Amino acid sequence: MTASPPSFRAWLRAGLISLALVVHGIYALPSPVAVDDADLNSGEGREEVRRWVEMLNGIGIALTAEELGELVKTWSTRGANVHNAMKRPFRTWMRQTGTGQGWGLFASPDTYPHRLEIYVFEGNDWVPIFRRNDPELRFLDGPLRYRRVRGIYDGSTGRQRVVYWNFSRWVARRALLAHPEASRVRVQMVGTHTTLPWEKPDPTEVVRAKRVFTREALFPDDGLAVP
């Protein structure tokens, strides 16, 4: 006994699903992000290139960090350009529906991570009130741990973004309201360096994206803790 041929509806469904699979397949292609000089010159970028050069030299492929960097830049840009061109016809649909593919999750672990810190100026000194993962300093701990907020500050350290400026002002207003004696608030990211257990520890910390807000600037009417 042979099965009856699929209905028109079945053909239509299979066709539409196939179209969706093709489009999402294009989006899912694991193409590289275009690497630029800023990426290569970041601490993380330099370290990643150094480790690859060591490995490649170890197996007899003679490449300098500059040569490898240039290769990565050229080919990642070409790959990204081709991928972007393939995605272009579907971009509006994907943008308005917020759908797509792109799963570079922890593709390259960050050996130069940043830590958010908040200080208030009380008396004659800067007093810390928040330091990420410090159980003693937990001002605004809930919202600052929330994934959507973490994305704002953790994604802003390399660039001077308006969103980080507005975020830090939001933090500062809350800090001044909670600390009526404070005259200023400082919000900053502190760059650290993670070394492997057998490597020499690097205690260097670099302050980035530092923003200082005064009470007068944030509460201009009377400078007091009334928003």
Place this chain on the structure above:
Amino acid sequence: MQRLRGLVERYVRFWDATEHPRVLGVVRILLAIVVLYDFWQIWLYDLVTPLLGTQDTGGWNDLLARDTPPFLYQVLPAEPWVARLHFALLVLSAALFGLGFFTRTSAFVLMVLWAQIQLNSPLSDRAIDLLCRNILMIYVFAGGGRWGSLDALMRTGRLAGDGQPVGSWARYLIIGQLVVMYFTAGVQKVGILWLPIGHFAALYVILQDPALARFDFAYLASQPFFFFTQIGTAVTMLWQWGYPLVLLWYWYKNTPGRPGWLRAFSNRWHLHLWWVAIGAIFHLLLAITMELGIFPWAMLALYPAFVDPEELVDLWSRAVAWVRPGSRPQGAA
């Protein structure tokens, strides 16, 4: 030619298969709970305006300075009530989706409004948001409201509906989405620390990132803890690279009459469920150790899609029997 036509017809029939709607219903309810929890956090932390509003009204993003402002602000004025309305509609559509009330429409509305968050505030829209919207797109077309829903109640008089089958394609696409996500996440792990030549140190390094780690994991530098992180890194890579194997196990499961020792082994030991179990453990460990918000929970909400409706009943019966040893598993053979 005949052979090609036969293959194409088999492909069409594959997408034409049907099944009981309970799995789609369970995934819908679990996903809605997770999404509502995420939205509740926006409300709890007073982030409605910062995340959804324009800069002039207290928002963090300079939406109106962009070449193409988000659609919402092209049609509505840049006033504070727009952010609140946006949020209220997000919550309402997520709740209606979970309740299964006009399920397809609520899935569509939720997806489009959620996409506006991405357009408003790209840095606060994470991979899990993208994944959830992809799943919502499937529900826009699927029969996800035929079980455990107000739609089912209105149509049949019962919350569980009348058991009328729905297309299996929706569940297949959810499985396919998870396979694509895990596999491409694996192949894009090009950082040397994921590889043997990088000493499988990726997990150790990630857990030292203050923005991601839930606790201070400095102690992982000492042994045997560092070794455990190396094992974790290697298993993550192997599991993600090998994820497409789950499709092979499913093929074996659906073709038990064919020959082959691997098919027999896979079916005897339910290898597809082992893959699912490893994934569940992976996500629970992520939830314990890292600050990733709803990511692990939303992923787990999709996991029921890995079992077919009959398997789900069977697993549920076994779980009940395990919790209450007196009761007999109904679905077990």
